[in-house]
Amino acid sequence: MTDRSALQVQLERGITALGLTLPAEAVPRLLDYLALLERWNATYNLTAIRDPVEMVTRHLLDSLAILPYVQGETLADLGTGPGLPGIPLAIATPGRQVLLVDSNGKKVRFLREAIRALKLEGVRALQSRVEDVEGHFDCITARAFASLADMLAWGGHLLAPGGLWLAMKGKAPDDELVDVSPAFTVRTIHALAVPGLGTAERHLVVLERANT
Template sequence: MDQQYHNLLEQQCRQIGLELTSEQYQQLLNYHALLIKWNKAFNLTAVRSPEEMISRHLIDSLSVLPYIDVERLIDVGSGPGLPGIPLAICRPDLPITLLDSNIKKSRFQFQAKAELGLDNIDVIHERVEKYTPEVLFDGVISRAFASLQDMIHWTSHLCSDEGIFLAMKGMYPVEEIALLPESINLRQSIRLDVPGTDGERHLLKLGRTSL
């Protein structure tokens, strides 16, 4: 079964143009195994199928990897560490903060950080509006917010003036973009091809409007 998961992961990584090291594949599979184990007791994700977890969680997270061009990233509403942990595995040079207010999910993140030896991860258990980092981030990413307006509203205090907001969405959110405040503009929209999943996936890059 482990080999089956490895083959599926490697195949789908190649489909999205990623060539990883054998160590990175193994770390991703170790994270996958932890997610399966903890999900049985703590209901970390509604996805139950191990095969679906690879495509809908690991590959979906890694699909944005080529577009992460920041020096410090915070994953807001990270849940079980998505997309932050897969990104951290594949970008050991990038400091990533995982932020979530759910104690069970934060405990899982701490466990994954320890077991996988991810020194580039910081785990913060806190409500987003109460978290005040000492240094602002130049990248804020989330795949969990209901709307772009909510994401900007709740995370703007975390992002530097020149930083970008990376919103992982399904269908292209025309109405949400139209409702963005004048202080925020859409810098780039990227259509993502995520094998093993149905429906559209997009990455939206948002930034503050120049004065």
């Protein structure tokens, strides 16, 4: 086990490098989430990343890097897996209604335990295929679980008018842009600098419903 104080220093430095200011209780709660994920991961294999130091970078800071682009009162995190980026975003900005969606039963069981243990108010976990989810959300996050075209085909109906779709990608998905439905407009593509990630590329594609 990596010393929690060392992980806290790493996390706090990363948050500072991202230019973020989080609530006072956010860092301990993020570390509590990481400890819970590490514990469950030993049995349920929720993520291929097992080193806590790497988890801080690739899970927590990677998720928090998109925080400046999150908007609105409601958020759906599609294909959330063990809660990424949804849980770190919910901890960083409490008060937003967050729906975590995944089709994998063991991951949703973990999500429900994390919501209970971390007392995440306004956060719900739903075991479902994306295309079967109902409702409208001001912001939708999706962390590279499919191509842009497939993401929007499966979950585009969930984006409220004026809402933003935040698609997290590794390399810039230039080859995927031509296949985006004309019902949606690519607003911007941001290159993200995730502290500790080195030369690995991270991009955020921001889409909105086209005015028709």
